[in-house]
Amino acid sequence: MLLVNDKNQVQTLLPKVVLSPSFLLILVFVYGFIIYTGYLSLTDSHMLPSYGFVGLENYQKLWRLPLWSRVVKNLAIFATLYIGVSTVIGLLLAILLDQKIRGEGVLRPIYLYPMALSFIVTGTAWKWFLDPGIGLENTMHKLGWLSFSFDWIKNSHYAIYCLVIAAVWQSSGFVMAMFLAGLRGVDNEIIKAAQIDGASTPTIYRRIVIPMIRPVFLSAFVVLAHLAIKAYDLVVALTGGGPGQATELPATFMYSYTFTRNLMGIGASSAVIMLAMIFSIIVPYLYSELRGERRS
């Protein structure tokens, strides 16, 4: 921090003046809006906001809705698999790429490019690829493998896994990049010392390297978990929430209840629950990161 000449009033105030538009925007459009939506979730709002206070009635209604139970269950399946599979693939690819691979400079950007795409594009590509009538199944039939069947996207029990396939495709390269950065930060001397002691490569990774990059696991988890809770575009483009309600997630639920079914109070309460889920993950994480920053 710099010492500011107190006599120079303008120079003292100027930094705050420069910061204030952003601060006000965030204060109103983020925190003010959160409070407003939180309040709406306690009212009898339907098509338009109304201010009749009904306490926690919307939340009670919400948790009694079969669709909301379905949504919560879908999110649990989707988030668990999405986070788990992306982490496993990301770590695997990072470790393999760290073995002095020829062509790493070509492979790495290809693994990562889906992250630059819109979920709508990803959804469109996978939607037709997974479509049994036109995509993979049809292709296999044309190639002569007539018993091949892959109709998950049309099957209400399996459609949620199609969501996982496409979402993992989009983000696992990013997880790979995070792990690779972590691996490259591990001190080579430690690995060499272990090698001299006769440890095998898998042992070195399992016992020494992976424990050392534990913070990356936490970062990856936080990023993936918050993406999973927010997932919206991909569902819209890939399955539209169907078949039936098989792939509805909190974000699609909130949108349809608020804007299509005109049950704004319930829509708002589902948004508040989404926020609570994300904050319960992100706030402790940011707090520890910022504290660590200050200490170092």
Next chain:
Amino acid sequence: MTTSTQNAIGTGKLARAAIYAVLLVFLVYYLLPLYVMVANSFKPLAEIQEGDMLALPHVFTLEPWIKAWSTAQIGVQPTGLRPYFVNSILIVVPAVAISSVLGALNGYVLTKWAFRGANLVFGMLLLACFIPFQIVLIPMARVLGLLHMAGTIQGLVLVHVVYGLGFTTLYFRNYYAAFPDELIKAAQIDGAKFFQIFLRILLPSSGPIIVVSVIWQFTNIWNDFLFGVSFADFSSLPMTVALNNLVSSSTGVKEYNVHFAGAILAALPTLVVYIVSGRYFVRGLMAGAVKG
């Protein structure tokens, strides 16, 4: 001793081959959807309907691309995706510019002119990066209405500036935090003022972080769907929403080749940015994730 050394280096030929095999399998996984989109966007519809999706086109045609760009039915009008591509540019350019300029100034103030409570302000900006936007949709729709910006390009620019500020501030703050305070003190002693210090001393060395911020904002705003679908009306729909309308419209025959061409058109700007400056793209992702 010999065997353990071999293990340690881990360069058994079989192991190397297995590593390359796994890496290649994933290469196919990541490239396959892109290949399917590109290959089928050059086929006539009949060839897709009866043929296999993995084959290269027998009859090569640009028809789907022309149709996706200029004549395909989006909603009620046969305009193709072109006007929506233009909308996205009209939204992205000012939103990226404004949020990056504000982010740079915020980062400058928060690191070099920090005041009591500056960390709290930063914490609030940072937390705003992660909120699920569902929590702001309802009041945002009301406020845009009150500002007479509902369904306009300007309204979407405002929305994207507000919700991009956290990220741009984060980037510039972390970058400027590493900038030596001594240089700024020296400039102050020489009589340089607030904006002079920023323009003459910090800005000239901000190239890399400006690129990171611009790329991140460009990618995010171009790829936005939720705000577009919530706040745009027909004259201001961004590309992603138009593409989704094209693909999910239930009328008539499904023209997969046109859908694929449209999807590539929607992906092209961010893909080009990624190919040209992937290093900075990754850096932006990392700064948002690891440095929190």
